[in-house]
Amino acid sequence: MSDHRPDPRPSHHETRDISLRAVMAGGLAIGLAVGGLVMVADVLFPQKSLDRLxxxxxxxxxxxRLQSDPAADMAAFAAREESALNGFGWTDAGSGIGHIPIDQAMGEIAREGIPGWPAGERISP
Incomplete structure (x- = not known):
């Protein structure tokens, strides 16, 4: 049997694993490669730089365009809508299409119904 004794030397890291000089050289090489590729791309595609100029x-x-008086604009809109709902007028005069007040239209629909609409229960006014 062999006598197995621990190594008397203190344990340290391996100095052969990585070298600071190699890391620095690799980083410098990558930086130079990227910079060179940027310059090559600028030479090959100069239109981008010209466009920027x-x-x-x-x-x-x-x-x-902003409203100078939104409250007045809303009031005018509401007045136009109210006038259209409660007045007589032409929607398309050339085709003979007009409008009547909403209350009158609802009364006529309640009395006469809508042509072609399925019949159902009628509520007398």
């Missing part, structure tokens, strides 16, 4: 980097968009 000739045009602004963003499109010029017109400003939106």
């Amino acid at each position: 000739l045009k602004p980097p963003f499109p010029v968009i017109a400003e939106p």
Whole structure:
């Protein structure tokens, strides 16, 4: 049998695993390669640089038109809608299509029904 004794030397890391010099050289090589590729791409595709010089980097968009008085605009809209609901007028005069007040139209529909509409229970006014 052999006598197995521990190594009397203190245990340290292996110095042969990685070298700081190799890491630095690899990083420098990668940096130079990327920089060189950027320059080659700029030489091969110069239009991108030319576009930046000739045009602004963003499109010029017109400003939106804002309402100066939203409450007055809403009141005018409501008045137009109310007038259309409660008045007589032409929707398409050329075709002979007009409109009547909503209360009158609802009364006529309640009395006469809608042509072609399935018959159902009628509620007398």
